[in-house]
Amino acid sequence: MSEPDWQRSSFCAGGGNNCVEIATTREDRIALRESESPTVAISTNRAALRALVLRLKTDQTEVS
Template sequence: MPEHDWQRSSFCGGGGNNCVEVATWPENEGIALRESESPTVVLPTSRAALRALVLGLKAQKGGLS
């Protein structure tokens, strides 16, 4: 797997090892997600799918702000 510029969630807090990280995959215009605790396990997805997930979470009562 090629190296990517992984970005941690702003909700990560003190920089511990239990954070959501995201990277773009310019070669196929995709997105990759991983948990910093298990960096070898990568979930590839599309920008549209990630956007739908975030919008769905925000729409839930008590969702993300």
Template sequence: MRHAPHPHWLKSSFSGDGGNNCIELAATRNSGISLRESESPATAVTTNRTALRALLRHIKARSTEPFHS
């Protein structure tokens, strides 16, 4: 990801053209990563690469388990 004054938001290739139903990522000036929901683009959370990597690993590991509500 490149660092720009205004975030360059990237949409997942898994999102397709289904409208506003995805998570978008953008690099920040201080080497962080911002995430936002495409339906609410004014709200974003920022984290670091290490924390995002840990989150994604956790999600991937649990994606094979059945969902229980």
């Protein structure tokens, strides 16, 4: 099995080990890991990740 093509956020400061990385797996799932611990990853489906991101954005705009 080949290694996923991990991508870092454009907000990752200087490419250090303080970033969230994301990759699409062979099973068409989304894998997430912290660059500081690259051997530990979680996976989810696209719909669940999208719902999480939308919720985080909503919560962020409500905190003023």
